[in-house]
Amino acid sequence: xxxxxxxxxxxxxxxxxxxxxxxxxxxxxxxxxxxxxxxxxxxxxxxxxxxxxxxxxxxxxxxxxxxxxxxxxxxxxxxxxxxxxxxxxxxxxxxxxxxxxxxxxxxxxxxxxxxxxxxxxxxxxxxxxxxxxxxxxxxxxxxxxxxxxxxxxxxxxxxxxxxxxxxxxxxxxxxxxxxxxxxxxxxxxxxxxxxxxxxxxxxxxxxxxxxxxxxxxxxxxxxxxxxxxxxxxxxxxxxxxxxxxxxxxxxxxxxxxxxxxxxxxxxxxxxxxxxxxxxxxxxxxxxxxxxxxxxxxxxxxxxxxxxxxxxxxxxxxxxxxxxxxxxxxxxxxxxxxxxxxxxxxxxxxxxxxxxxxxxxxxxxxxxxxxxxxxxxxxxxxxxxxxxxxxxxxxxxxxxxxxxxxxxxxxxxxxxxxxxxxxxxxxxxxxxxxxxxxxxxxxxxxxxxxxxxxxxxxxxxxxxxxxxxxxxxxxxxxxxxxxxxxxxxxxxxxxxxxxxxxxxxxxxxxxxxxxxxxxxxxxxxxxxxxxxxxxxxxxxxxxxxxxxxxxxxxxxxxxxxxxxxxxxxxxxx
Numbered sequence: 228x229x230x231x232x233x234x235x236x237x238x239x240x241x242x243x244x245x246x247x248x249x250x251x252x253x254x255x256x257x258x259x260x261x262x263x264x265x266x267x268x269x270x271x272x273x274x275x276x277x278x279x280x281x282x283x284x285x286x287x288x289x290x291x292x293x294x295x296x297x298x299x300x301x302x303x304x305x306x307x308x309x310x311x312x313x314x315x316x317x318x319x320x321x322x323x324x325x326x327x328x329x330x331x332x333x334x335x336x337x338x339x340x341x342x343x344x345x346x347x348x349x350x351x352x353x354x355x356x357x358x359x360x361x362x363x364x365x366x367x368x369x370x371x372x373x374x375x376x377x378x379x380x381x382x383x384x385x386x387x388x389x390x391x392x393x394x395x396x397x398x399x400x401x402x403x404x405x406x407x408x409x410x411x412x413x414x415x416x417x418x419x420x421x422x423x424x425x426x427x428x429x430x431x432x433x434x435x436x437x438x439x440x441x442x443x444x445x446x447x448x449x450x451x452x453x454x455x456x457x458x459x460x461x462x463x464x465x466x467x468x469x470x471x472x473x474x475x476x477x478x479x480x481x482x483x484x485x486x487x488x489x490x491x492x493x494x495x496x497x498x499x500x501x502x503x504x505x506x507x508x509x510x511x512x513x514x515x516x517x518x519x520x521x522x523x524x525x526x527x528x529x530x531x532x533x534x535x536x537x538x539x540x541x542x543x544x545x546x547x548x549x550x551x552x553x554x555x556x557x558x559x560x561x562x563x564x565x566x567x568x569x570x571x572x573x574x575x576x577x578x579x580x581x582x583x584x585x586x587x588x589x590x591x592x593x594x595x596x597x598x599x600x601x602x603x604x605x606x607x608x609x610x611x612x613x614x615x616x617x618x619x620x621x622x623x624x625x626x627x628x629x630x631x632x633x634x635x636x637x638x639x640x641x642x643x644x645x646x647x648x649x650x651x652x653x654x655x656x657x658x659x660x661x662x663x664x665x666x667x668x669x670x671x672x673x674x675x676x677x678x679x680x681x682x683x684x685x686x687x688x689x690x691x692x693x694x695x696x697x698x699x700x701x702x703x704x705x706x707x708x709x710x711x712x713x714x715x716x717x718x719x720x721x722x723x724x725x726x727x728x729x730x731x732x733x734x735x736x737x738x739x740x741x742x743x744x745x746x747x748x749x750x751x752x753x754x755x756x757x758x759x760x761x762x763x764x765x766x767x768x769x770x771x772x773x774x775x776x777x778x779x780x781x782x783x784x785x786x787x788x789x790x791x792x793x794x795x796x797x798x799x
Contacts, residue, residue: 290719291387292323292671294330295367296679296686297355299709300337304354304373306403306422306459307466310663310682314708317352318369320389321686321705328675328688328701333389352381358714359407359416365718366394366436370404374422374458378404380429382438387718395438400427400445406485411493415443415516417486419498422458424448424481426498426509428516446509446518448481448500455479469610469632474534474555478502484554485539491566492573495593499527499537499551506537506551508592510572510582520582522572523592528553528560529599535560538614543641544623548649549594552602552617552628557609559617559628559639561598561650568593598650602628602637615665621673625696626651629664629678636664636678636689638696654696660704661685668713675701679710686710 298314299305317337321330337352356372367385371378378399383391401420408417409431416429428444431437456479457463464476482502488511489495496509496518506527510519527537528551536555542548547564568589575585603612612632619626619641626639635658639651661680668677669691676689676698688703 290717292325293333293385293387293389293716293718294321294323294668294677295319295358295360295369295385295714295716296321296707296710297358297369297712297714298707299354299356299372299681299711300351301353301373303460304375306374306463308459309467309709311684312708317355318391319707319710320385320391322389323670323675325670325672325675327703328670328690329703330677330686330688330705332705334391336391355381356711357404357406358712359409360714360716361409361413361436363413364434364436365716367391367714367716368407368416370399370407370418372403372405372421374403375460377402378418378420380404380407380416380418380438382431382436385716385718394436397429397438397441400442401425408486408488408496410488410511410513410516412513415513417488417496417511417518419483419486421482421484421501423454424483424500424502426483426486426496426518428518430516444515444517446520448483448498448507448521467613469555469613474536477536478504478534483507484537487540487542489564489569489593490542490544492569494573494576495522495569497540497549497594499540501536501538501554504528504535504537506540506592506594508594510576510585512576519576522582522586522589525592525594526596527551528556528558529596536613539617541617541619541626543619543649544621546623546641546643546649550617550619550626550651552614554614555609557602557612557614557630557633558599559602559626559651560596561600562594563597563649565593565595600639600651600653603630603633603635604656607633615663616667618667618669620691620696621669622693624693625654627667627676629659629667630656631663631665631681634659634662634664634680636667636676636698638698640696657689657698660687660700665710666712668715670715671717677713679713681709681711684708684710686713 296319298317299309300314300317302309302313316335319332320334322333323330354372355369358367358369360367365385367383368380370380380397380399381393382395384394385391399418399420401423403420403422404418405421406419410417413433414431416431418427418429426446427442429442430439432439456476459465464473466477480502481500484499484501486496486498493513494511496511498507498509500507504527505524507521508523510522512519528535534555535553537551538554540549540551547566549562549564551560553560572585572589575588602614603609612630615629615631617628624641626641628637630637635656637656638654640654642648642650642652659678659680661683663680663682664678665681666679674691674693676691678687680687684706686705686707688701689698690701691698
């Protein structure tokens with residue numbers, strides 16, 4: 228079970244965690260013991276970011292941490308205009324050393340005529356630009372970025388030695404594919420296409436991660452209307468620019484840039500629309516694998532009359548808070564999340580109410596703006612910058628954003644007291660020792676930050692101070708042409724248990740879980756899976772959403788996940 232850091236409100240949870248892991252170990256792995264994966268300064272369960280591992284008593288940790296890095300191989304196919312070196316091969320796989328933040332290049336792949344062939348006609352992979360690592364299986368999904376042709380989603384098995392084996396590919400259902408989401412049951416991929424704004428659902432096998440069919444559902448925010456703006460090759464603007472004429476052209480059409488599911492129910496899909504300066508709240512049916520339709524929309528920022536251009540949305544791991552990074556205005560908008568509305572929408576969806584009925588029931592968006600902060604210094608002109616990635620540090624203590632133009636990482640502390648809970652306070656700006664930091668990624672411990680400087684052809688590694696939030700360049704720098712995405716792949720034992728525990732049939736397990744009920748307060752903690760598959764504790768109001776029996780079933784699910792802790796819970 229992933230416990231994301233200490234919190235006074237949840238002090239009983241350490242006892243609960245110990246009870247869960249002890250019972251699970253005794254029942255399922257009597258010859259193993261549960262121990263924390265110690266990384267750097269973590270020296271107790273309370274100080275860790277909740278990582279546990281099942282280990283043989285005479286065995287060292289046996290997970291491997293790889294970074295799967297993608298590059299641009301054809302600039303002409305893009306909406307924007309990279310200024311670095313066009314890559315010949317699109318995928319670089321590095322092994323990470325957590326002792327000093329160094330990396331070793333294991334593999335360069337993506338050419339035709341090998342096991343990594345992407346297309347059935349043996350064509351090389353072109354412009355992979357977003358990658359998602361399966362939360363439970365050693366499988367990565369990557370998508371191609373092309374404004375002229377539909378994107379392709381490719382699935383690879385990835386091995387500790389860095390080798391890749393293609394296990395499938397599907398059409399992405401739209402152009403300039405930019406985001407991949409795995410739903411909570413790990414039965415569907417939801418794909419976001421930036422250029423034509425379409426959202427598509429693709430079925431996958433929950434056990435192997437392989438595709439089980441083509442697109443099963445598509446939602447088009449344009450409602451069938453044709454694109455107004457032209458692609459760059461056809462006289463359109465360069466989306467890397469941020470001047471008034473470029474922004475007018477970019478915002479002629481909707482441009483979906485991401486899709487993230489709510490963390491407690493997995494039934495609301497939040498979609499930042501860069502072209503229309505808004506965040507869409509979509510109803511998602513995980514059973515049918517269907518984006519049912521639009522529930523609500525809301526502005527992505529302060530509604531000052533100036534363009535914002537929302538790019539990504541991220542949720543805080545413990546607070547009911549969401550962060551939206553606005554690419555064009557260089558701001559982070561902080562939103563409170565109305566959990567009661569989210570729960571009400573989930574219940575209504577399970578009861579098969581119509582979209583219009585659920586929309587009326589919701590009575591407005593689940594998000595409410597509470598703060599907006601700049602990602603660049605006050606005097607720096609925003610037209611000279613566009614934001615890249617935003618993320619919440621795994622500790623929940625910091626929010627980090629990359630600035631393309633200012634060439635910096637902006638770091639903010641998350642306030643945790645009173646009415647300011649979840650809001651941000653600026654720590655500082657840190658130069659990336661390169662140009663256009665399109666993407667960055669933490670290692671599994673949260674103590675190293677790997678930055679992809681797209682236009683200076685480099686990956687740079689920084690140490691991250693878990694107390695102050697400051698970063699320092701380690702001196703580890705790696706040449707790579709036009710890097711655009713860094714995916715952390717923590718590989719481990721993915722063997723399934725021979726038979727999963729049946730709570731209703733196993734008297735020992737049933738007894739153990741009945742005993743757990745004495746530790747559950749009225750407002751109990753439930754275990755749920757986030758968009759990337761990690762397990763989170765969620766506040767559940769028993770009278771409103773779940774009985775103790777429901778919670779016990781979820782805890783049972785958590786024990787099954789313990790079989791996979793060497794991989795799953797080492798991940799951020």
